[in-house]
Each structure stands twice: as structure tokens, then as C-alpha cells.
Amino acid sequence: MAAKRPAERPNASKEDLLKYYREMLLIRRFEEKAGQLYGMGLIGGFCHLYIGQEAVVVGLEAAAKEGDKRVTSYRDHGHMLACGMDAKGVMAELTGRIGGYSKGKGGSMHMFSKERHFYGGHGIVGAQVPLGAGLAFADKYLGNDNVTFTYFGDGAANQGQVYETYNMAELWDLPVVFVIENNQYAMGTSVKRSTKSTTLYERGVAYGIPGEQVDGMDVLAVKAAGEKAVAHCRAGKGPYILEMMTYRYRGHSMSDPAKYRTREEVEKMRSEKDAIEHVRDLLLTGGHASEEDLKAIDKDIKAIVNEAAEFSKDSPEPPLEELWTDIWA
Numbered sequence: 001m002a003a004k005r006p007a008e009r010p011n012a013s014k015e016d017l018l019k020y021y022r023e024m025l026l027i028r029r030f031e032e033k034a035g036q037l038y039g040m041g042l043i044g045g046f047c048h049l050y051i052g053q054e055a056v057v058v059g060l061e062a063a064a065k066e067g068d069k070r071v072t073s074y075r076d077h078g079h080m081l082a083c084g085m086d087a088k089g090v091m092a093e094l095t096g097r098i099g100g101y102s103k104g105k106g107g108s109m110h111m112f113s114k115e116r117h118f119y120g121g122h123g124i125v126g127a128q129v130p131l132g133a134g135l136a137f138a139d140k141y142l143g144n145d146n147v148t149f150t151y152f153g154d155g156a157a158n159q160g161q162v163y164e165t166y167n168m169a170e171l172w173d174l175p176v177v178f179v180i181e182n183n184q185y186a187m188g189t190s191v192k193r194s195t196k197s198t199t200l201y202e203r204g205v206a207y208g209i210p211g212e213q214v215d216g217m218d219v220l221a222v223k224a225a226g227e228k229a230v231a232h233c234r235a236g237k238g239p240y241i242l243e244m245m246t247y248r249y250r251g252h253s254m255s256d257p258a259k260y261r262t263r264e265e266v267e268k269m270r271s272e273k274d275a276i277e278h279v280r281d282l283l284l285t286g287g288h289a290s291e292e293d294l295k296a297i298d299k300d301i302k303a304i305v306n307e308a309a310e311f312s313k314d315s316p317e318p319p320l321e322e323l324w325t326d327i328w329a
Contacts, residue, residue, distance in 0.1 A: 010224045014288040020062065020219045021279045022297055024054035027078040028276060029298075029305045030087055034077065034094055037309060038254045043094050046123075047108050050078035052249040055275035056181055057082040059222025060149055060242075063230050067144065071119040071132045072151035074109040075181075075248075079151065083116045087308040092315045099315030103322055126152060126159030129178070133165045136176035136239075147233045151179045155186025157200045166207040166239070173238035177229045178204070180243040181216065187252045188260045201243035211241030217273040247273065 012020075031049040038047045050057075053075075061082045064070075072079045080090050085101065093100025093111045101111040109123040119135060122128040132150025139146040156162065157180055169176050180200050184191050197203060201211035210232070214225040222244065229240040247269045251258035258266075283289040 010220045012220055012223075012282075014283075014286075016062070017279055017283050017286075017288055018297075020055075020058055021276065021283060021294070022301065023058045023061075023082060024219065024276045024279065025298060025301050026087070026304065027054045027058070027081050029301050030081060030091070030308070031077060033305045033309055034091070035250070035254065037091075037095065037312075042313070043108070044096060045107050045109075046074065047094070047254045048075040048252065049248070049250045049254070050075055052269070052275075053181060053183060053216065053246045054078060055219040055222055055278075056179070056216045056244045056246050057151075059219040060177075060179065060226040062219075062223045063226030064147070064149065067117065067146040068230075069117045069119060069132075069135045069139075069146065069148040070151070071128045071135060071148065072121065073125065073128055073153060073156065074121065074123050075153070076109070076111075076121040080111065080113070080116075080118060080121075083113075083118050085113050085116050085118060087304055088311040091308040092312040095312040095315075096317060097312055097315035098318045098322070099311060103326070104315075104318045105322065105326070126156040126161050128152065129156070129159070129162050130165045130168075132178075133169045133174055133176055133239075136169070136174040137172065140172070140174055145234045146175065147230050148176045149179055150176055151181055153186065154180060154182040154184065154191050154200060155189075155194075157182075157203070158186075158195065163203070163207075166204055166209055169239040170204075170207045170209050173236060175233035175236075176239045177226070177233060178209075178211075178239060178241045180241065181246055182243055183246050183248045185248070185252065185261070188256070188258075190260070199243060201241040204239075204241045209239050209241055211243065213243045213245060216244030216246030217269075217275045217278065219275055219279060 031051045037043050057079050089101045094108055096104040098104050110121045112120055129152055132148050136148040204211050215221045229242055232240045
């Protein structure tokens, strides 16, 4: 289970709390709608939902600045939305339409936005980790203070290329934050069954990379840890590892019935640790928002998501000549 929240949490303003609430709720509602469209047959191929893990990417984006980069695996829709990619373009890509970020040719796993410094979405487990180090190398070479957030999961943490990348990143003092989204299940296998390590971030010790384990269900804890990691990288001290203890409520992908865990386990996490409910409680108990205020936000978010769904349905499929564009020959 996820780490307990610290007794003393970082302070946040009313504006920040409302911002995080909106951003996490947008991801939650977007993913729920994507699940519906998948069930209707409007989304083909694979589809991995981010429901439950919203605090990780929203908290880390709050610690980022313009110019910072991000690269992740195939559970990526939340990362796209959090870095400012438009919901309409993301949903259109999921449905394979020309209005999508990769003209309908990348699908769920492979869309990009150079403007938002989002470099994928990658379907091969762990393959994005060395790519993230490469992005960080480019910034070090150019002499700026940008940082690359390289996301991967607890399953990918057992891939050999991750450790080759750790070695290279520390050797060259690359400004990369390795973010392990430990949602406790690598496809269908729990972490406890797949590794003897009690923590995943401590594997970086062998390469001299500092790191820490963070409550990934608490957006304020994530932001605080992200700011610490980013400051380390911007100061030229090399990479940093953040192991985010989080949890996905749905199966590994839409085709996964998730029978390897009990319904009680999922409901316990939902009722005790939900990231959105946590911020909702802070807003209400702090007198920063009323129930009516939060209902209005939810209504706005649903309108954005419904508009994205309608846009994706109305956008045409890519023409046949698109088969020959954006490829290497």
C-alpha cells in the first residue's frame, strides 16, 4: 500500500489547491470518458488509463518550468493533459482521427507535442528511460538549466536498460528526474512477488544517484519532492530518483479484468487515499470552496471532456496519403 501521509504537509494557497483540483479532475473525467469510448468501439488497440494516479503528474508539473521536458510510457494521457496538451487533440488521437496530435496515426501510446515539450508515450517497456537521458543530455550540451522528467513504472524498474541509463546519467551529471510510478502492479504481478527490494529508488545508490520515496496520492507531497529533485538537477548535481507510491484503480489496460487483487483492496484505497478527495477535503475544511463551487468545477470539466469526445467523433479519419508522411525511408 502507499506510504502514509506525513503529519505536517506542505502549505498551499487557495489558488494552488483549486488549480490542482481542476487538473486532477480533468484527468479523471477524461479517462472515464476514454474508457466509455473504448467500450463503444471508438478507440482501437490498447488503452491504459491513469485513474488513481493523477496526483503524480499534476504535482510534478507544478514543480516544472517552461523548457522542461517529459517522456513517459503508455499510461500517458494524464501526462499530456497535465503539461497543457489540448483535450480535443488527445481524444481525437485516441480515436484515430486527423485532428489528433499525431494525425490519428499514433494512438494512445504514441503522441507527441514539441510545443509542450512532451516526447511520448512509448509502448516498449522501459524504452523511454534512455530516451529521457538523451533529452537531458541535449540540455546539458546546450548549457541551459532545463530538466527532463522521465516516467516509468515498477514493472519497468526491473528492465536492464534502466540501470544502464542510471550509470550513464550519473557519470555525465545529466539533469534528469527519474520518476518511478509505483502503482504496485506490473501488469498483473504485484511488486512483492516480483522483487526482493523493499524500495525501488534505493537501487540508484549503486550508481551514486540520490532519491526518495514519496506519497504519490498526495499532490502537495509530490510537488514538494519534485521541487527538491528539480533544484538538485538545475544545480548541476546530476540525476535524482523519485519513487511515487501510487495506485491504479482500473486494470493494467482496458482488456485487463484485474482479478489478481480483491475489490476490497481497491475500495480501501479509494476511500482512504484518493488524491482528488484529499484536495477536495482541504478546500472544504479550509473554507476555500463550497460544495456548490466544486460542483461547478466538475460541471465545467465534464463540458470540456464532452466537447473533446464530440470533436473526436466529428474529426475525419486520416486520408490514405497520410500513410506516407512522417516516416523514415
